[in-house]
Amino acid sequence: MVNAWPLLAxxxxxxxxxxxxRNSDITTPPPAASKLAATTAADPVTGEETAVLTAPPMVxxxxxxxxxxxxxxxxxxxxxxxxxxxxxxxxxxxxGGSVPGSFIRVREGDLVEFTLKNHPDNRMPHNIDLHAVTGxxxxxxxxxxxxxxxxxxxFQCLNRGLYVYHCATAPVGMHIANGMxxxxxxxxxxxxxxxDREFYICQGDFYTEGAYGQAGHQQFSMExxxxxxxxxxxFNGRVGALTGxxxxxxxxxxxxxxxxxxxxxxxxxxxxxxxEIFDAVMAEGGDQRTNNVQTTLIPAGGSAIVEFKLDVxxxxxxxxxxxFRTFNKGALGILKVEGKEDAxxxxxxxxxxxxxxxGGALQTLPRGDNAKIAAAPADRSKEERLQLGKRMFESICFxxxxxxxxxxxxxxxxxxxxDYLMADRARAIRTxxxxxxxxxxxxxxxxxxxxxxxxxxxxxxxxxITSVMNSWGNQADMVTSTEVAKVRATLGx
Amino acid sequence: MRHTAWLCxxxxxxxxxxxxxxxxxxxxxxxxxxxxxxDPGPTILVAVPASEYRxxxxxxxxxxxxxxxxxxxxxxxxxxxxxxxxxxxxxxxRSRVPSLFADSGYLADWAEDLSxxxxxxxxxxxxxxxxxxxxxxxxxxxxxxxxxxxxAAAQLPLADGGNAARAVLAWYAKPASSGPQRLGTGTRxxxxxxxxxxxxxxxxxxxxxxxxxxxxxxxxxxQRSLFCGxxxxxxxxxxxxxxxxxxxxxxxxxxxxxxKTLGFRCATDQIPGAR
Numbered sequence: 040m041v042n043a044w045p046l047l048a049x050x051x052x053x054x055x056x057x058x059x060x061r062n063s064d065i066t067t068p069p070p071a072a073s074k075l076a077a078t079t080a081a082d083p084v085t086g087e088e089t090a091v092l093t094a095p096p097m098v099x100x101x102x103x104x105x106x107x108x109x110x111x112x113x114x115x116x117x118x119x120x121x122x123x124x125x126x127x128x129x130x131x132x133x134x135g136g137s138v139p140g141s142f143i144r145v146r147e148g149d150l151v152e153f154t155l156k157n158h159p160d161n162r163m164p165h166n167i168d169l170h171a172v173t174g175x176x177x178x179x180x181x182x183x184x185x186x187x188x189x190x191x192x193x194f195q196c197l198n199r200g201l202y203v204y205h206c207a208t209a210p211v212g213m214h215i216a217n218g219m220x221x222x223x224x225x226x227x228x229x230x231x232x233x234x235d236r237e238f239y240i241c242q243g244d245f246y247t248e249g250a251y252g253q254a255g256h257q258q259f260s261m262e263x264x265x266x267x268x269x270x271x272x273x274f275n276g277r278v279g280a281l282t283g284x285x286x287x288x289x290x291x292x293x294x295x296x297x298x299x300x301x302x303x304x305x306x307x308x309x310x311x312x313x314x315e316i317f318d319a320v321m322a323e324g325g326d327q328r329t330n331n332v333q334t335t336l337i338p339a340g341g342s343a344i345v346e347f348k349l350d351v352x353x354x355x356x357x358x359x360x361x362x363f364r365t366f367n368k369g370a371l372g373i374l375k376v377e378g379k380e381d382a383x384x385x386x387x388x389x390x391x392x393x394x395x396x397x398g399g400a401l402q403t404l405p406r407g408d409n410a411k412i413a414a415a416p417a418d419r420s421k422e423e424r425l426q427l428g429k430r431m432f433e434s435i436c437f438x439x440x441x442x443x444x445x446x447x448x449x450x451x452x453x454x455x456x457x458d459y460l461m462a463d464r465a466r467a468i469r470t471x472x473x474x475x476x477x478x479x480x481x482x483x484x485x486x487x488x489x490x491x492x493x494x495x496x497x498x499x500x501x502x503x504i505t506s507v508m509n510s511w512g513n514q515a516d517m518v519t520s521t522e523v524a525k526v527r528a529t530l531g532x
Numbered sequence: 533m534r535h536t537a538w539l540c541x542x543x544x545x546x547x548x549x550x551x552x553x554x555x556x557x558x559x560x561x562x563x564x565x566x567x568x569x570x571d572p573g574p575t576i577l578v579a580v581p582a583s584e585y586r587x588x589x590x591x592x593x594x595x596x597x598x599x600x601x602x603x604x605x606x607x608x609x610x611x612x613x614x615x616x617x618x619x620x621x622x623x624x625x626r627s628r629v630p631s632l633f634a635d636s637g638y639l640a641d642w643a644e645d646l647s648x649x650x651x652x653x654x655x656x657x658x659x660x661x662x663x664x665x666x667x668x669x670x671x672x673x674x675x676x677x678x679x680x681x682x683x684a685a686a687q688l689p690l691a692d693g694g695n696a697a698r699a700v701l702a703w704y705a706k707p708a709s710s711g712p713q714r715l716g717t718g719t720r721x722x723x724x725x726x727x728x729x730x731x732x733x734x735x736x737x738x739x740x741x742x743x744x745x746x747x748x749x750x751x752x753x754x755q756r757s758l759f760c761g762x763x764x765x766x767x768x769x770x771x772x773x774x775x776x777x778x779x780x781x782x783x784x785x786x787x788x789x790x791x792k793t794l795g796f797r798c799a800t801d802q803i804p805g806a807r
Contacts, residue, residue, distance in 0.1 A: 120706075130705045159637065162704050162733075162793050163777065164784030185784040186791040187637045208784075210776040258705040261697070261773050 082107040082148035082228070089113075090151075092141035095275045096287050098237040098298060099144040102226050107148035114141060115156045116165045116206075116219075123245060123271060124278035124369065125448065126254040131276065132163065132206070132217040138276025139241035139302060140204070140221030147199040147228045152191060153178065159187035164208055169194075170340070171202035171223045179207040199227045201324030201342040203300050212304045216246055216264055218276055220302030222342060234346060235293035242310070242337070242359060242370065243276060243302040244269035251368060252448065267305040272364035274357060274372045278448070281357065281372030289349055291378025296346045303339025306364075310337050310345070312374065313356040319346045334360050351385045352378045366447065419498070421505065421517040428506025431499060436507070439490070444511045450488065452481035455511030464504070464518060468526040471500050497523040567646055571616035572653055574672045575605035578725050579803045585680040585687070588775050599684040603804055604677055605797040607715045607726050608734060609668065611642075611652035614660070617668045619646060624664055633663035637790045654714045656732050656795040662787040665735045665796040676737040677799035679782075683775075686728045688721040696729045700774035703730040729774070735796040739782040 087109040091099040114134045123129040134140025145151055157165050164185045168177035172194045175181075181192035205211075206219035220241060246264040247257035251271060263269065274281050281287060289295050301308045311334040320332040324342035335343045357372035364370040380387075419427075433442075436454075440446055444455035454460055459481040460467055474492035478485055495503070497520040504523075508515035580603065584596040618625045625645040629638055640659050641649050649655070660668075662676075669675050677685070690696055699719050718730030728734075781794075 159640075159792055164780050183784050185781070185789055186793065188635075188789065188791075209780045210773045213773055213777075256705070258702055261701060 084109055084148070084150045087111065090143055090145065092135060092143060093239065094135065094137040094141060095139055095239045095241065096281065098142050098224075098239045101230060101233075102144060102146045103230075104146060107146060107150065109150045109152060110145050111152045111154070112143055112145075113154040113156065114167070115158060116161060117158050118161045118163065120256070122277060123247070123257070123273075124252060127247075127249075127252065128256045129245070129247065130217065130258070132161075132165070132214060132219050134167070134204070134206075134219060134221050138218035138243065139239070139300060140219070142221065142239045142298070143204075143223040144226065145196055145223065146226045147196055149196045149225075150193060151196060152193045153182065154189055154191040155182040155184060156189040157184040157186050161186040163214075165206050165214065165219070166190075166208050167204055168207035169202060169204040169223055171196060171198070171200070171204070171225050173197050176207065177204075183208065196225045199225045200326070201225075201298055201300070201321070201344055203302065203340050203342055205302060205340070212264055213259060213261070215302055215304040216244070216259060218243065218302075220300070222298055222300040224298060231296070231344075232346075234296045236289050237296045237298065238287050238374075239298050240274050240281070240357065240372065241276075241300040241302050242272065242274055242306075242308045244304065244306045245271035245273060247271065252445070264304070269306065269368065272306060272359060272368040272370040274370060278369040282449070283373075286354075286373040286375045288375045288377070291349050291352055291376060291381075294346065294348045295374070296344060298342070298344055299337060300342040301337040301339055305339060306359075306361075307339055308337040309334050309360040310343065311335075311358050311360040312345075312347070313358060314353050315347050315349075315355050315374075317345045317347050320344070349376050349378070351381050352376050353385075366450075419502075419520075421509075424502045424505040424517055425509060427499075428502035428504070429510070431495075431503045432506055432510075435493070436503065440507075444507065444513075446481075448484075450486075452479065452484070452486045454507045454513070456513065457481050461508065461513060461515065464508070464515065464522075465526050467504050467508070468500060468518065468523050469530065471495065471504065472523075472527055473530055497521075497527065567619040569615050569619040569646065570612070572610065572612050574674070575607055575609065575613070575797065577603040577800060577804050578606050578723050579603050579805065580681070580685050580688075580723065580725075583684045583688075585684040587680075588772065588779055597680045599680050600801075601803055602677070602681055602799055602801055604681065604685050604725055604799045605674075606724060608656035608732060608795045608797045609665075610715065611648035611655055611657045614657040614668060615646060615648050615652060617671055621667065621671060624667055629661075629664070631788070633788055634661040635788050635790060637792075638664065640790075641792070651714065656715060656727070658732055658792055658795045659790040660735075660794070660796065661790050662735050662739060662785070666737070668796075669798040672798055674798035674800040676735060676796060679736045679738050681799055682728075682734065682736045685721070685723075685725055688723060688725075691720045691722055691724070694719065697772060697774040699730045700777065704777070732793050732795040733778070733781050733791075735794065736782070739785060740787070 084107045086106075088111070090110050090112045092112070092114075093099050115136070116132065116134060117136050118130060118132050119136075120128050120130050123131075131138055153167070153169075155165070155167050164183060166179045166183040168179040170177060172178050174194060178192055178194065182190050184190045202223050202225065204221055204223050206214035208214050220243065222239065222241065246260045246268075247253070247270045248260045249255070249257045249270070260270075271278065279285065299308075299310055317332040317335065318330060320329050320335045321327065321344040322329055322335060323338070324344060332345075335345060337343050353376055355374040355376060357374060358365040359370040432440075439451040440454050441451070444453060444457075446453035446455075452459065459479060470490065471493050472495075475490045476488075478487045480486075493500075500523045501518045501520045504518045505515075507513065508518070580599075580601065582601045583599045585599050586596045587594070622628055626639045626642060627645050637659050638661055639657075643649075648657070666676055686696065690699075696719055703718070713731060715731070716726055718727035720726045721728065785794075
C-alpha cells in the first residue's frame, strides 16, 4: 500500500475511479493514467538532491519521495583500455567508467540538472542525448564538451518510462560502438510494483579489427561497423560480464525485475531468458504491461522492463535469441537461482533410455558389423586420410570445435594445440566412438560438457582423428583403421 | 583581475559614454622580465602546391574549395619553441594570460611559467588556446593554416602508401593519459609533412567555421546537424570517420579552450624558394 497515496490524490483531483492494486502481484496492470494527467497535473518541484548512480548490474533503490524535486546528476566521460574478453583489450569510451554507463533513476516530474564532464585525459569531444529529454537533440548540443571541460543543462522529466541515453557526437555510431550508452529510468509518480531484486543489463554490438577472441589490443573496425557485422554482441560490455562469479543471483520465491537496454549501435535484440517466462514485460520501456512473454524485442536505442517470479532453482541463461550471437559472439549472461526444488513445476530428467528408430528387432545387430560393412581400404595414405578427415571435420565437428579448431571459450574445448587431444591417441579415438561427458581440463582450462558418440566407421574415425591431430599446428603420426578397431574392441559394443 | 575590470568599464561605457574602440586590447604587460632561453627557431616550411579541398559538408552546388599555394610547417610547434615565445612575450605566460584568452587548462603540463615538460625539443606543445597559438604564429611572422589548407595537406597521400583514416583510428585507440608522443611518430605525407595524423589534434585559423558558417559558441541549426544521425545529412563523405572526428573536435572548442591532445603548427603565404 506504500504507493497508494499519489494514486488516491490523483483520483480525488481527476474524479476517476481507481482499483486498488495489490503490490505483491506483479502481473496486475497499474491503473491507466492518461498522459495528460501525468504531464499537466503540475507537481511543484520542491527541494534538491543528488542522484544515486550505480554501475551495472546494480540499480539505485526505488524512489520513495512523494513529490517532484530537483535532481543533480553528474556523469564523467572516461576513455580507457580494458578487456572485452579474456586476453583481448579494447579502448572503451564510457559514461561513468562502465559499459553500460551509470544507471540514473529519477521520478516523473523531476527537474534534472545534468552535468557532463569530459576527463582531461580523453582524446575526443563528447556529449549526451538522453531519450528521456524533451528538447533539442535530447541535450546533445547543450552538453557538447571538449576534453578537460564540462557543461550543464536542465530538463524536466515529462514522460515516465525506461530510456536509453547515448553519446551523439560525430561519428555517432563509433561513440556508441565504443560503449557510450546507458539507461535512465523515470519512475511513475505512483512508483513501480515492489519486487525483491532489480538488475541493470544492456546489450551492445562491438566491431574489432581481429575476429572474436583474437588476443591482443584490438582497435575499432570502421568497415565492419558500417557493414553491421559485429565480432562481439555482449551484455554489459564484456564476454563473461554476467557469468561465473559475475553472474547475478536470486533465490527461489523472489520476484526479479530486469531493466534491459539495447545500446546497439546496429543490432536489435531478441531478449530471452532460458528456462523462464516473463510474467510481465513493459515493452519498449513504456506503460503497456504484457503478461506471459517468452522473448521480447528490444530495438537499438530502446529498452524493456521484464519481471518474473522465481519458482524453481536453476541457472537461468540470458540470451539474445538470435542465437548465433549467444553461441559465437558472447551474448550470454546467467541468473543463478538457489532454493528448494519443486518437482511438480519441473522434474528434471525422470527416465533415460535407448531409442532405436529401426525398431526392437535390430537391437541385436552388433555395432562392430557396421564398421565391417563399410570396411574401406586399411592402407590409405596419410595424405588421403588428411583430406577425407578434413571434409568430415568440416561437416560434423566444426559446429562445436569451430572452423580453426579453436573451440568456444567456456563451452567447447579447442582441438588446435590441445594438450588433451595430443596426449593420448587411444583416448581421442575412444572419445569419438563413445562420446565424452564430465569435467576435463584442456590447456589448463576446465570444461564440463557433453560430446555425443559419433556413429562412424573405423576408417572414418581414423580419417578424422588423423586430420585433427595434423591441423592448426598439431602434428602426429597417421591413425589407422586397425588402431581404431582395437580401441572399439575394448569398449564392449 | 585586470581584464575583468576592463570588461566592466566597457559595459558602463556603452551606457553612459560613446562606445569604446572595438579592438580587443591585450592587457599591457607588466615591465618586461625578458627571460633568456634558447630559441630553436621556427619550424622548416614545406611548400604545398595549389590544390583542392572537398569539404565534409559542402554548400549547395559546391564540390571543392580551391586552395592557393601556401607553405606549412613540417611538424607541430614544440614545447621548446613555445617556451621561446612566452619568454619573449610575458603576457602569454601561464600565470599572466587573461582568462578571456586561455582557460585554466592552459599549459597545464608545464611546472612553471618557463618550465616545460622534459624532452621539450621533441614533443609537441599542447594545452594551448587558439588565441595563444595565433599569437605565437604572429610572433614568428606566420599565421595559422586555414581549415581548407590544413585538410588539403592532410588528404595528400602518405609517403608509405598507408591509410590516413586508419592511422587516426589507431591513434585514438591508444590511451591518451601518457601524453603526446615525440615528433615523427605520426604519419608522413609525400611532401614530407609529418604528424598531421596520429600525434595531436591541431588548431586551424577558422576552426569555428567547421560547420560551414556560424561560430562554435552559438547553437545554430548548422551546428546541431553535427549530432547523431543528422550528422550524416549533407555530408559528402559519411564514411570518413577520421574527418568527422576532427570536425567534431573543432566544433566542440572555444578559442580560449585547451586540451591535452590539441596543438598547432603555422603556415605562411611566403613560399620557400618562390620569388
